[in-house]
Amino acid sequence: MSNSSMDESVRAELGRLRDSIDNIDAAVIHMLAERFKATQQVGHLKAAHKLPPADPAREARQIARLRELAENAKLDPAFAEKFLNFIIAEVIRHHETIARA
Numbered sequence: 001m002s003n004s005s006m007d008e009s010v011r012a013e014l015g016r017l018r019d020s021i022d023n024i025d026a027a028v029i030h031m032l033a034e035r036f037k038a039t040q041q042v043g044h045l046k047a048a049h050k051l052p053p054a055d056p057a058r059e060a061r062q063i064a065r066l067r068e069l070a071e072n073a074k075l076d077p078a079f080a081e082k083f084l085n086f087i088i089a090e091v092i093r094h095h096e097t098i099a100r101a
């Protein structure tokens, strides 16, 4: 294989992989948007009933569940936990904003 044809096959493979990454990123964004639509409703429900924005017991159950899912999927469970905590922190911020309104 000459240098130029090898470069072309690498370029093509990189292009295919990046198309797949772009599709996955789009799915992640759409799934997150749906999740935030649901949590916004939870925020309004909690505010209407004077419930606290955070529920640490629920979070502990979610973390345990996601860590197990991650392990089964061969994803680093510590990363899965960090990712969930990052999302939940943003949700709690939204809940607090709704409660103040």
Ligand SMILES: O=C(O)C(=O)C[C@]1(C(=O)O)C=C[C@@H](O)C=C1
Pocket: 039, 042, 043, 053, 054, 055, 056, 058, 059, 062, 087, 088, 091, 092, 095
């Ligand atoms: O389930 C709730 O009570 C929520 O407010 C949602 C959610 C989440 O984003 O999953 C956010 C904050 C809570 O601490 C726990 C979970």
